[in-house]
Amino acid sequence: xxxxxxEGQEHKALASMLQESMPEILVxxxxxxxxxxxxxxxxxxxxxxxxLAIADTIGTYVVGxxxxxxxxxxxxxxxxxxxxxxxDLKAIGQExxxxxxxxxxxxxxxxxxxxxxxxxxxxxxxxxxGAIRIxxxxxxxxxxxxxxxxxLGEDLEELVLASSVFREIKARQGHSG
Numbered sequence: 001x002x003x004x005x006x007e008g009q010e011h012k013a014l015a016s017m018l019q020e021s022m023p024e025i026l027v028x029x030x031x032x033x034x035x036x037x038x039x040x041x042x043x044x045x046x047x048x049x050x051x052l053a054i055a056d057t058i059g060t061y062v063v064g065x066x067x068x069x070x071x072x073x074x075x076x077x078x079x080x081x082x083x084x085x086x087x088d089l090k091a092i093g094q095e096x097x098x099x100x101x102x103x104x105x106x107x108x109x110x111x112x113x114x115x116x117x118x119x120x121x122x123x124x125x126x127x128x129x130g131a132i133r134i135x136x137x138x139x140x141x142x143x144x145x146x147x148x149x150x151x152l153g154e155d156l157e158e159l160v161l162a163s164s165v166f167r168e169i170k171a172r173q174g175h176s177g
Contacts, residue, residue, distance in 0.1 A: 014166060015156035022057065022148050025050050029144070033114065033137045044112040045100065047137050051144045052096045055080065058151050061159040068093060074122070079147040088124055091133060107133075115139050 032047035052071070058079060059070030071093045074080045084092070095107045106112070115121070115136025121143050124133045160166050 013157065014160045014169070018057075018156055018160070019152060022054060022152065025054055026141075026145060026148060029054075030141060033141055042114055042137065044114070044137060045104065045106075047141075048106075048112055048135060049096070049100055051137070051140050052092070052100075054144050054148060056097075058147055060165055061156075061163050062151070064162075064164060067097070071096075073147075079150055080143050082120075082122060082143070084122060085124075088122065088133065092122065092135075095133075109133060110135065112137065117142050 029047050029050040032043035032050070035043060037043065055073055056067075056070045059073035062076065062079065063069050063073050068090075071089055074082045074084055074089065074092070091107070095110055099105050099107060109130060109132055111132060111134045113134055113136045115138045117138055119136050119139050121140035122133065122135050124131050
């Protein structure tokens with residue numbers, strides 16, 4: 001079970017904020033997946049947005065570099081180990097970061113399914129009409145929960161201090177080091 005800090009807790013370090021924010025985001029993502037709309041579906045778009053945001057966050061601290069590289073964490077053997085192609089990673093980054101985050105849609109060649117835990121979270125299928133990328137929420141949630149547990153078990157203070165995020169926040173706040 002992941003710990004959620006008491007409401008109103010002040011954070012003096014990014015590491016403690018990550019310890020609180022990531023489990024909270026997972027709770028909301030799980031709720032979006034397990035809650036049902038009138039048509040029987042789940043709240044797939046917000047769930048996917050939150051799950052990929054967590055992957056992006058982990059990539060920010062573990063992979064580093066420019067934002068296009070963060071989702072390569074999905075192939076990292078310690079965290080997700082999805083073994084996606086470079087084309088899949090690029091498309092997921094563009095569709096998620098560009099379209100879902102900023103326009104509330106995915107590309108026409110994407111599908112979201114609730115899925116089963118035993119299925120691949122992200123799969124590209126060839127069809128007569130072209131390739132379709134299927135993102136299955138339950139298996140992706142399982143992978144993200146495991147990755148968060150691994151990430152939060154790391155020396156977060158060390159990861160944060162070495163990150164460009166830390167340097168950018170310090171610079172914005174007018175602090176050095």
